[in-house]
Amino acid sequence: MAEYKPPALPAPFNSTNPAPELLTQGAEGHLYKTFSLDPSIPAALKVRPSKPYRHPILDRRLTRQRIIQEARCLAKLVREGVSVPAVLALDWEGQGGDEAGWGGAWLMMEWIDGPVVRVVLEQWEAWMKKNASSLDAAQLEQENARVKALLRRIGKALGGLHKAGVVHGDLTTSNLMLRLPAEDTEAKASPTGVSTQGEVVLIDFGLASQSVQDEDRAVDLYVLERAIGSTHPRSEPFMEELVHGYRESHRGAISTLKRLEDNPVPLSPPSPMTMTECFLPYG
Amino acid sequence: MTLPEVTGHPIYTAAYESSFFLGSIISISAAKMIAIGMEGSANKIGIGIMSHPKDGSPPQVLANIRHTYVSPPGEGFLPKDVARHHRAWVVNLVKGALKEAQVSVEEVDCICFTQGPGMGAPLQAVAIAARMLSLLWGKALIGVNHCVGHIEMGRLITGATNPVVLYVSGGNTQVIAYSSQRYRIFGETLDIAVGNCLDRFARTLHISNDPFPGYNIEQLAKQGKQLVDLPYVVKGMDVSFSGILAAIDSLAATLGLGGEERAREDAERASNVEQTSQDKDSDNKPTRADLCFSLQETVYAMLVEITERAMAHVGSKQVLIVGGVGSNERLQEMMGIMARDRGGSVYATDERFCIDNGIMIAQAGMLAYQSGFRTPLKDSSCTQRFRTDEVHVKWRED
Numbered sequence: 001m002a003e004y005k006p007p008a009l010p011a012p013f014n015s016t017n018p019a020p021e022l023l024t025q026g027a028e029g030h031l032y033k034t035f036s037l038d039p040s041i042p043a044a045l046k047v048r049p050s051k052p053y054r055h056p057i058l059d060r061r062l063t064r065q066r067i068i069q070e071a072r073c074l075a076k077l078v079r080e081g082v083s084v085p086a087v088l089a090l091d092w093e094g095q096g097g098d099e100a101g102w103g104g105a106w107l108m109m110e111w112i113d114g115p116v117v118r119v120v121l122e123q124w125e126a127w128m129k130k131n132a133s134s135l136d137a138a139q140l141e142q143e144n145a146r147v148k149a150l151l152r153r154i155g156k157a158l159g160g161l162h163k164a165g166v167v168h169g170d171l172t173t174s175n176l177m178l179r180l181p182a183e184d185t186e187a188k189a190s191p192t193g194v195s196t197q198g199e200v201v202l203i204d205f206g207l208a209s210q211s212v213q214d215e216d217r218a219v220d221l222y223v224l225e226r227a228i229g230s231t232h233p234r235s236e237p238f239m240e241e242l243v244h245g246y247r248e249s250h251r252g253a254i255s256t257l258k259r260l261e262d263n264p265v266p267l268s269p270p271s272p273m274t275m276t277e278c279f280l281p282y283g
Numbered sequence: 284m285t286l287p288e289v290t291g292h293p294i295y296t297a298a299y300e301s302s303f304f305l306g307s308i309i310s311i312s313a314a315k316m317i318a319i320g321m322e323g324s325a326n327k328i329g330i331g332i333m334s335h336p337k338d339g340s341p342p343q344v345l346a347n348i349r350h351t352y353v354s355p356p357g358e359g360f361l362p363k364d365v366a367r368h369h370r371a372w373v374v375n376l377v378k379g380a381l382k383e384a385q386v387s388v389e390e391v392d393c394i395c396f397t398q399g400p401g402m403g404a405p406l407q408a409v410a411i412a413a414r415m416l417s418l419l420w421g422k423a424l425i426g427v428n429h430c431v432g433h434i435e436m437g438r439l440i441t442g443a444t445n446p447v448v449l450y451v452s453g454g455n456t457q458v459i460a461y462s463s464q465r466y467r468i469f470g471e472t473l474d475i476a477v478g479n480c481l482d483r484f485a486r487t488l489h490i491s492n493d494p495f496p497g498y499n500i501e502q503l504a505k506q507g508k509q510l511v512d513l514p515y516v517v518k519g520m521d522v523s524f525s526g527i528l529a530a531i532d533s534l535a536a537t538l539g540l541g542g543e544e545r546a547r548e549d550a551e552r553a554s555n556v557e558q559t560s561q562d563k564d565s566d567n568k569p570t571r572a573d574l575c576f577s578l579q580e581t582v583y584a585m586l587v588e589i590t591e592r593a594m595a596h597v598g599s600k601q602v603l604i605v606g607g608v609g610s611n612e613r614l615q616e617m618m619g620i621m622a623r624d625r626g627g628s629v630y631a632t633d634e635r636f637c638i639d640n641g642i643m644i645a646q647a648g649m650l651a652y653q654s655g656f657r658t659p660l661k662d663s664s665c666t667q668r669f670r671t672d673e674v675h676v677k678w679r680e681d
Contacts, residue, residue, distance in 0.1 A: 025625065027592035053587055053620035055580045057510045170519045172596060207519065223519040230460075230467045231596070 010094065010106055013045065020045055028066075028206045029104075033111070036088050042111035043088055048206075049104040050094070060094075066206055067092045067105040073166050073208040074109070080164035083157060083179070083201045085109040112201050114180040117154070118173035118231065120194060121147070125234045127192040135191065143192065148238045150196040152245035157200040158220065159249020162256065167216040169207030172227040177201040212252070214259040221246065221260050314338060316392045317345070318652065319380070319416075320645025321373070323409030324401025324429050325454060326352040326360045328369045330376040331641030332384040335649050342439060342649070345384030347635065347642045348376055357489045357543065359482065366404035373412040380641070388420050395648025398426035398658070399669030401454060406665040414663055425648040426658035429639075430455060430671040433605040434466060435650060436643035441630035443603045445681065449590045449618070450671075452606035452639075453478030453497075456586075457671060458520060458593045464676045469593040470520025477582050478608045480524040484578055487532050488571055489546035495638075500575045501611055503549075507576020511569050515581055520592050522585045531578055540571050583614045587621050600627030609637040650678040 013020050013034060020032035029048040036043040048063050050056075067090060077084045089108040124147060132140065154176060161168060168175070178198030187195035209216070221243075229236045247253045315336040322329040329349040335342045352368040354360040381388070396413035399406060417424040434448050448459040448466070456472040475483075478497060485496030490503065514530055516523040535541045549571055569577070590602055602622050604615065615631045622629045636643065654677040 025595070027588070027595040051621070052624070053617040054584045055510050058515070058580060058584060062515065174596060207517070219518055223521070230462065230469060233463065
């Protein structure tokens with residue numbers, strides 16, 4: 001298999017010193033660590049390179065739409081005091097590609113220092129899978145309580161986001177971070193060595209939109225619930241805590257949760273081939 | 284083999300697909316297990332025979348035959364007609380498969396059949412036949428999830444070990460990844476399947492359903508140039524197609540591109556190249572080909588996008604495309620570019636395997652059979668709703 005090489009960076013990032021460091025290749029774009037104005041100020045750079053598999057017109061339309069949408073949502077959330085990275089700069093016209101042509105768009109954001117919730121839960125679950133039998137009942141209870149509390153905080157953060165009038169659109173545990181606290185007491189105290197401390201920060205607003213509709217909010221919860229179910233089986237039974245944290249976060253939460261239960265989105269998901277769809281000619 | 288007569292439908296066209304062999308024909312001995320797979324969840328009935336050598340060498344396909352019920356242009360297939368088709372064909376196909384595999388009834392270990400998901404009446408027709416054979420011959424009965432059948436066949440044919448699976452067909456659209464003995468659904472359609480969207484648009488344009496509508500849309504799309512603006516609906520890892528279908532249907536109606544008349548004109552124009560070049564200069568209005576092209580570009584971009592999200596999420600570099608829509612070359616090409624840019628690779632199969640067939644049911648059924656799974660007669664009723672993640676994948680350890 002050929003070694004992967006990321007596409008060339010758009011100007012001006014192709015000539016900065018030190019050069020941006022590639023952190024992850026997400027589905028949508030590449031995340032780099034770079035600096036803003038001065039090398040002492042770290043910043044996160046999200047580059048959405050053009051997707052060669054897409055039709056060029058569709059590609060431009062989606063990339064442009066999404067980077068502007070993302071920046072607008074982040075700017076609004078920062079104003080509303082929701083814990084998200086602040087916007088520092090962006091280019092939606094994508095003039096920095098090869099020979100200054102279309103090279104995708106980029107967005108520069110505040111640097112968040114801390115782990116991704118997905119990694120935290122994975123580490124915790126891996127440790128528990130191996131060593132849970134060595135814990136006594138009280139310790140086990142304490143460990144579970146820590147994860148429950150984390151899920152509750154996530155629910156609360158999500159509530160804050162919705163209260164501000166934004167829905168995330170792609171909530172997974174990879175898109176939640178814990179801002180490193182000034183002093184970490186938990187990692188040492190727990191036998192697992194995993195800390196769940198720190199403020200929950202929501203990241204990656206690539207599919208976010210401004211909406212106050214219960215359905216959109218419920219989809220956020222539903223997607224997160226399923227992401228946790230599929231990636232963190234041991235934490236899944238504690239989903240109730242997340243819902244609880246969410247319920248207490250703002251007044252609209254109750255009707256959103258009701259919507260979730262009424263399942264506008266398929267909670268017991270669809271079997272798409274129903275009879276009417278199969279034989280009724282459309283229109 | 285003689286073809287059974289089916290009466291009642293005026294445009295009953297039959298496409299008999301002959302079988303093929305994978306690897307060499309092996310001599311019959313007790314050193315292997317043999318499964319018959321019976322598939323009939325939609326408009327295709329497929330009978331396949333798989334042999335699993337006990338010495339651990341790769342499983343072999345002994346027979347794979349299929350017959351497709353094709354409805355006339357502008358119409359979908361009605362469950363009752365499909366069920367009648369399956370009933371008419373099932374005995375002949377089983378006989379034909381046994382003959383081709385050179386397997387006698389005594390050598391067969393189990394009868395595997397599709398228990399769901401799919402259309403009720405066709406599922407029942409084939410399930411009844413499977414139950415009957417199981418009782419008649421005294422063989423174990425194995426109910427198989429259709430989606431799991433696709434996944435297991437794709438893994439066997441391509442050799443992909445632990446891929447992210449995109450399962451796209453006329454009835455299903457799911458992005459699946461394996462984790463702790465379940466095929467977990469990461470993303471799926473929130474309404475209709477992508478194949479259903481294509482099929483129904485083919486009906487709007489009166490495109491032929493032979494061999495299948497998606498194939499003909501693909502051929503027409505190759506002449507398309509202009510991309511029309513369509514909704515693009517991705518929610519997280521889920522997608523939705525009903526709005527796109529409504530939009531493109533109304534566009535076709537506004538431009539007067541739907542219906543039988545235009546379909547005939549199109550066919551005539553295709554045979555007259557000169558006229559085509561004249562027409563192109565006349566105006567910039569989108570053509571039927573442009574609509575097909577735009578629909579394909581839009582829905583496949585959505586599928587590739589959610590697959591990429593799932594790959595990023597689980598950290599996998601392999602993609603396996605299964606299901607009927609998986610035979611679309613444009614989708615395979617787009618997926619290939621995406622995977623290449625991520626340093627990964629795409630595994631896809633051709634029509635013999637990705638379109639519904641019997642061997643995939645035999646393959647998944649055999650794996651379940653070997654892990655001790657049986658379907659007692661009383662639990663052998665089939666169901667239209669059968670989630671991929673309901674199946675306990677006992678045969679995988681990783």
